[in-house]
Amino acid sequence: MFGLLRFLFFRQMLPPPGQWIRQILLSCCLLMMSEWALTANSPPLEPLKLTAQESSWLNEHPVLKLGINRNFAPYEWIDERGTYNGIAADYIHLLEQRLGVRIEPVIFKTSWSDGLQAAQAGEFDIVSCLVETTQLETYLLFSKPYLSSFAVIISKQSKGYIDNLHRLDGKTVAIHKGHYTNKLLKRDYPAINIVNTPTLTTALRMVSEGRADAFVGDATAASYTMKQERILNLSFSGHTDYQSDFRMAVNKDNPVLSSIIEKTLASITQQERAIIYDRWSGLEASSGIQPNELVKYTAAVFLLLLVFIFWNYRLRRSEISHRVSEQRFRELVDTTDAIVWEADVVGMNFNSVSANAERLLGYKRQDWTRKGFWQEHIHPQDRQRSITFCHNETSQHRDHVLEYRFSNKQGETIWLRHMVNVVLQNKKPRWLRGLLLNITDQKMAEQLVLESELRFRQVIESLPAIAVQGYDVERRVIYWNDASADLYGYSNTEAIGRRLEDLIIPPEAKEQVIEAHQSWLRSESPIPAGEVELLNKKGARIPVFSSHVMLYSGGQQEMYCIDISLAEQKKANERLAYMAHFDPLTQLPNRTTFYDRLAFYMKKSSRNRHQVAVLLMDLDHFKEINDTLGHDHGDLLLQQAACRLQSCIRDTDTVARLGGDEFTIIIDQLDDFTIVERIAQNILTKMRKPFNLNHNTAYVSASIGIAFYPSDADSIDMLLKNADQAMYAAKSKGRNSFLYFTPAMEEQAQRRRLLINDLRSAISLQQLELFYQPIIDFDSGAISKAEALIRWHHPERGLVSPDDFISMTEETGLILEIGDWVFATAIQQAANWQAQGHHIQVSINTSPVQFRSDECDLQPWLAKLKAINLNGAAVNIEITEGGLMEAGRAVTDKLLAFKNAGIEVSLDDFGTGYSSLSYLKRFHIDYLKIDQSFVRNLQPDSNDHALCEAIIVMAHKLDMKVIAEGVETEQQRDLLISAGCNYGQGFLFSEALPATEFALLLDKQEEY
Incomplete structure (x- = not known):
């Protein structure tokens, strides 16, 4: 009975009989042709014509992140094995072949609208399949379309004919969230009630189940999904004017990659595009057989058998009746999907088959009557079994049915049901008659059920984090998966048969659990899901989230519990709570905890009238160590510094890390101010001692600013601000010291703030000017280069040296705007000089801040050069x-x-940093500039002389030229020339001059 029901159920899912063979043949042929063409007939690839910048970009980015819609078949999707498939996937594979890179899909597990937000945040290099909209254009650069499809209307057959969108007014239409038709329908057809679903499959199922009147969306994707999900009661009922042009896209800040993709897509041939299309086309949804249709087909087959018997009877009576009956029979058979045949008993050679055999399996009738034809086309693994079975049954005079695999004309393997009637004459088998039915779809459906059942059992048995248990009406364990054994400690053998309340329920909850279960059995009031504590085998309590479901098996109710351990989650929450208040690197209180504790101490101070001291400390030279030795060594130094700080304070005091290399100390209940000085001095002493950083020794010092509450400030922000000013003054004083806040510091800080404000308007007020200092070619003695040096004409302070304001521009970020101005002004001056016949190179200073900042875009600089x-x-x-x-x-x-x-690059102030020389071979450097500190005291046979010679030799070995700064005497010039130095710069030749005066100098052009 179960087998019959299962057959009827899956028979309902099969397409109409007239379409079985046609659909299978078409799909398999297209797949075979496309696979063969992709591997055998792909045209030779022509090399892409990429620019040097594009090729360089690809070399630096061998792996690209791809944003995909994981549920957008057949355009793109991720299958159950995690494989990226679809039309867009084939195009991406071609991009990988053309560009020689690996493009890795980022599997986004939530809805595609969230994926678009990730694309906006720059989490992907490429987005594979998008329709261009005004909103997306704000943050994405789109390629030209490489796919197109129309939006169609799909509805349930019982809903009637819906041929256009106007017929959907007032009706409910399901559209998956993120599809471009959402906005278009709301704009053009406001009377339509739109329901958004997370996936396309969900939208189609809403229509299939009657929860929506129609679906509007992409024709190709919908057709594929209906076929794959076996949604067979829907049909295409109308079309729309909405066309989707699918494009690839990249983030707007990456025009180089956009150009690369555009060129690569343009290189894909029409043949390659056709192969991809053919591979995924030809899939159309068809409606299932309705119950009345099933009765018709069953009746037709039954009637066929009756006619067959009747025809056999009439054959014996009359030749005329035989011809009439045969004609009627053939007309009837030819309209069905069952092949009627007749064969010899010996050898099972066919004498005749019905005319529909060619339509259904592709072979002509004369093919069937060829000797040995049937045996040859049976699948090799089924051949001997089928032949032996037929022979045995026939020799026993028994009618029989067998199923086997068979090769049709197209070379596809299909399943046939072979129904055999043994015709006896004189009590001996005379010939064989019967039917052949194509049961491939039924076999596939049965296989899907078996695989689904197997997968479900494997999932339940192997879920590593989800414990599933089953209980009967007496709450005895009837099912216990491996995850339950891992979670609670009882093996399957130990748990089966024991009661729930005796196994994992805490004593105080037993009565409540029993009552809840019995109530569910009586009144069908389910046990609510929630967080509970259960016992493991050792008696320890385990926090779990438990949900419950009641199933029926064999007429009996069974309760299944699904438990997920929350132990790790609770540990993570505790860790997060800790991290919210403590610095994970040093384990010190962080800024939040520091503010809380300082507020507490200040309130307590107001009651007991004690002073509270705040020490703000910054590590001197930490940045150089962090940059030269690496962040791992920098982190280790911070950890050791934190330990030293804690050793300097009392138990009642607090050390906190505010961020970077900045620490604070709160000293509470301060009666004796010498305590503060003693602690500060102790900190300076300990910070000066060497730090051992993984076999590297590093030296730092500390600058400390000290402020008191309530003497220096009456709020936390003001107290920290004053301590910061004192620390800044300590750094300016020469570092490795501490200073108390004084009102004079506030005045100095105020002057500095005013200067920064004036600096903000210096460009617009045209107060900045570039001076130019000549750089002399020692070989020719002529001016060959000029270094651009900025000056500020302050209306009140006069000419301000860059030493007095450049550091402020770096701290405030003004260096970016001023740097742009310097570059534009300097190159324009170079162009002016070239127009006057002076072909000299202009050197432009840059700040490390400009190179580090993402806001410093060099493209406008290069565009200005071109302009x-x-x-x-x-x-x-x-x-x-x-x-x-x-x-x-x-x-x-x-x-x-x-x-x-x-553009050439010079390395300025060479030899003054904390670096090794390894970076010189990592970058393309054209010039080394010897710092003036080596030239200032340059004497024959001096250490500076030896250092200069070493630098020059090393630079030349590395194909670099050398410029010496600060040349002030002829002796310095001569020593540098004798050492092989290429260029010189300094007061010996000229000080920095305004552009007009420098032009006069060029006109004179004297040899030095």
Whole structure:
């Protein structure tokens, strides 16, 4: 009975009989053709014509992140094995082949609208399949369309004919969230009630189950989904004018990758596109057989058998009746999907088959009558079994049925049901008659059920974190998976048969659990899901989230509990709570806890009238160590510094880390001010001692600012601000010291703030000017370069040296705006000089802040060069040694952009940093500039002389030229020339001059 029901159920899911063979043949042929064409007939690839910048970008990005819609078949989806499939996936594979990179899909587990938010945040390099909209254009660059499809209307057959969108007014339409038709329908058809679903499958199922009147969406994706999900009671009922042009997209800040993708898509041939399309096309949804249709087909087959018997009877009576009956029979058979045949008993050779055999299996009738035809086309694994079975049954005069695999004309393997009637004559088998039915769809459906049942059992048995238990009406264990054994400690053998309340329920909850279970059995009031504590085998309490379901098996109720351990989650929550108040690196209180404790101490101070001291400490030279030795060593130094600080304070005091290398100390209940000084001095002493950092020795010092409550401030913010000013003054004093806050510091800070405010408007008020200091070619004695040096004409302070304001611009970020102005002004001046016949190179200083900042975009710089038609070789960018040492991706990219534009790079102040020399071979550096500190005291046979010679030799070995700064005497010049130095710069030749005066100097052009 169960087998019959299962057959009827899956028979309902099968397409109409007239479509079985056609659909299978078409799908398999297309798949075979596309696979063969992709591997055998792919045209030869022509190399892409990429620019040097594009090729360089690809070399630096061998792996690209791909944003995909994991539920958008057949365009793209992730199957159960985690494989990326679909039309877009085939295009992505072609991109990988063309570009020589790996493109890894980022599997986004939530809805695609959340995936679009991730794309906006820049989490993907490429988005594979999008329809361009105004909103998406704000943050994405789109390729030209590479796929197109129309939006269609799909409805349930019982809903009637819906041929256009106007017929949907007032009706409910299901559309999956994020599809472009959402906005279009709301705009053009406001009377339609739109329901958004998380996936396309959900939307189609709403229509299939009658919860929505229609679906509007992509024709290709819907057709594929209906076929795969076996949603067979829907049909295409109408079309729309909405067309989706699918494109690839990249983030707007990556035009280089956008250009690469555009070129690669353009290189894909029409043949390759056709192969991809053919591979995924030809899939259409068809409605299932309704119960009345099933009765018709069953009746037809039954009637066929009656006609067959009747025809056999008439054959014996009359030849005329035989011809009439045969004609009627053939007409009837030819309209069915069952092949009627007749064969010899010996050898099972067919004498005749009905005309529909060619339509159903592809072979002509003369093929069937060829000797041995049937045996040859049975699947090799089924052949001997089928032949032996038929022979045995026939020899026993028994009618029989067998099932086997068979090769049709197209070379596909299908399943046939072979129904055999043994015709006897004189009590001996005379011939065989019967029917052949194609049961491939039924077999596939049965296989899907078996696989589904197997997968479900495997999932339940192997879920590592979900404990599932089953209980009968007496709460005895009837099922206990491996995860339950891991969670509670009882093996399957130990748990089966024991009562729930005696196994894992705490004593105080036993009566409540028993009553809840009995109430569920009596009144069907389910036990609510929630967080509970249960016992393991050792008696320890385990927090779990437990949910429950009641199932029926064999007429008996069974309760299943699904438990998920919350132990790790609770530990994580505790860890998060700790991290919210403590610094994870040093384990010190963080800024939040510091503020809380300081507020508490200040309130207590107001009651007992004690002073509270706040010490703000910064590590001197920490940044250099962090940059040279690496962040791991920097972190280790911070941890050791935290331990030293804690050893300097009392038990009642608090040390906190505010961030970076900045620490604070709160000293409470302060009666004797000498305590503060003693602690501060102790900190300075301990911080001066060497730090052992994994076989590296590092030295730092500390600068400390001290402020008191309520003497210096009456609020937390003011107290920290004053302590910060005192610390800043200690650094300015020379570091390795502590200072108490004084009102004079506030006045000095106020003057500094005013100066910064004036600096903000210096560009717009045209107060900035570039001076130019000549750089002399020692070989020719002529001016070959000029270093651009900024000056500030302050209306009240006069000419302000860059030493007095550049650090402020770096701290405030003004360096970015001023740097842009310096670059634009300097290159324009170089262009003017070239127009006057003076072909000299202009050197432009840059700050490490400019190289580190993501806001510093070099593209406008390069565009300005192009706009004034100035060759990049006329510009030299100077970067400090410290800036190069911080060479992260941003620094590397900017240096590469300079190189590609033909701009040369100089390393300024060489030899003054804390770095090793390893970075010199990592980057393309054209010039080393010897710092003036080595030139100032340059004497024959001096240490400075030896250092200069060593630097020059090393630079030349590395194909770099050398510029010496601070040349003030002829002796210095001569010593540098004798050492092989290429260029010189300093007061010996000229001080920095305004552009007009420098032009006069060029006109004179004297040899030095």
